[in-house]
Amino acid sequence: MKRSKVICVHIGARAHYLIPKAVLASGLLHSMITDTWIRSAFLRRVLTIFPLRSLRALAGRYTEALSSSRVYSLGISFLLYDFYLRLKYGYSWSLNILRDKKFKKEAAEKILRIKDATSVFAISYTALDSFRVARQKKLKTILFQIDPGLEEENIVRGLINSTSLKTDWEPAPLHYWEECKEEHNLSDVIIVNSQWSKSGLIKQGVPAEKIQVIPLPYEIEEQNKKFKRSYSSAFTKERPLRCLFLGTLALRKGIHIVIDAAAKMQELPVEFVLVGRSEIQTQEINLPNMRYVGIVTREETNQFYKASDVFLFPTFSDGFGLTQLEAMSWQLPVVATRQCGEVVTHEHDGWILDNINADALVALLKNLIAKPESIKFCSENSLSTVEKFSVQKFTEDIALIL
DSSP states (O other): OOOOOEEEEOOTTGGGTHHHHHHHHTTOEEEEEESOOOOOHHHHHHHTTOSSHHHHHGGGSOOTTSOGGGEEEOHHHHHHHHHHHHHHHOSSHHHHHHHHHHHHHHHHHHHHHOOSOOEEEEETTSOHHHHHHHHHTTOEEEEEOOSOTHHHHHHHHHHHTTOOOOBOOOOOOHHHHHHHHHHHHHOSEEEESSHHHHHHHHHTTOOGGGEEEOOOOOOOOHHHHHOOOOOOSSOOSSSOEEEEEESOBOTTTTHHHHHHHHHHTTTSSEEEEEESOBSBOGGGOOOTTEEEEEOOOHHHHHHHHHHOSEEEOOOSOOSOOTHHHHHHHTTOOEEEOSSSOSOOOBTTTEEEOSSOSHHHHHHHHHHHHHOTHHHHHHHHHHHHHHHTSOHHHHHHHHHHHO
16 A cells, blocks of 8 residues: 555535545545534534534535544634625625635645645645645645636626526636636646546646546445336326426526526426526526426435436536436436536437527427437436446546546
């Protein structure tokens, strides 16, 4: 086993600590620096019963896969600061920037005091201070870039100009992208999860040879394997085609395409269920064949996957889109685009929209209503697709870079 040497700088519980767990499995983890870590099993149980969602979410700030002795957290002071910012600013750039600024500063101070590490592995937009210190100490720097960066923001700007939907989306401040560029410059290696993200970074001037593509993995659970999906032989008003959109209701993710498609299909046997936080005004979702649910728990999410016939993912830009694999793990075929992780194979386990517009989506859904057997065929191939994106393969790919 190789000597542990990698420090993971990891704000939040992204993908339930996928990166530090992969580094640990490689035998190379020195430690993880994170904002909040709930060591106490009793406290985690108490948090799950709180009515406030943000408090319940804290119960997930822990994983048995990582020994607490390897984890440096920023403690209660950071947690209180985070709650203060949420109360003052809500979902906004002010919240993100002030919280991340404090995290970056404190994480870098901890790295300064660590003597025996050789690498720093950090997530984009929170890596800068850690990488500056790493360079001083002559440590290797690995960046996990979660999305295509500035190129994605440019796409959203264009979408806002092309739709009448009102959104609370805001562009990032200029200095945010200046710091992002410095992160790229200070990185020895940049890991992205899709060719789409790689192409976006190259457009911003990042050298292609610095970028490594490693798709995200997904672990199929026993409940997924045991689930038996039922299929309709025909879709009617009483049993319509059930289309699920799950994620942030944002222009970037194609929510306007779904709303426009629903408007064009009001007389057809199809219904649209929208689940997640909304960046658009919810009064825009007022069609009889459309239902907005809002934010739900993990268990409720699984119920929506199981109750649907098709998962809609008409994204204009995603670093990967892990919900594609989540849906397929429930044998739910996916309608996706080419502007995300390469998961779907057209007409094998889902469908690809080459043209991301309402007419293309309507045409596809009409075809599925007419040929429900194609849904069954793609559903039956979904689990085998997810199996290709294994945690073991992700761990092996990460180890080659470390």
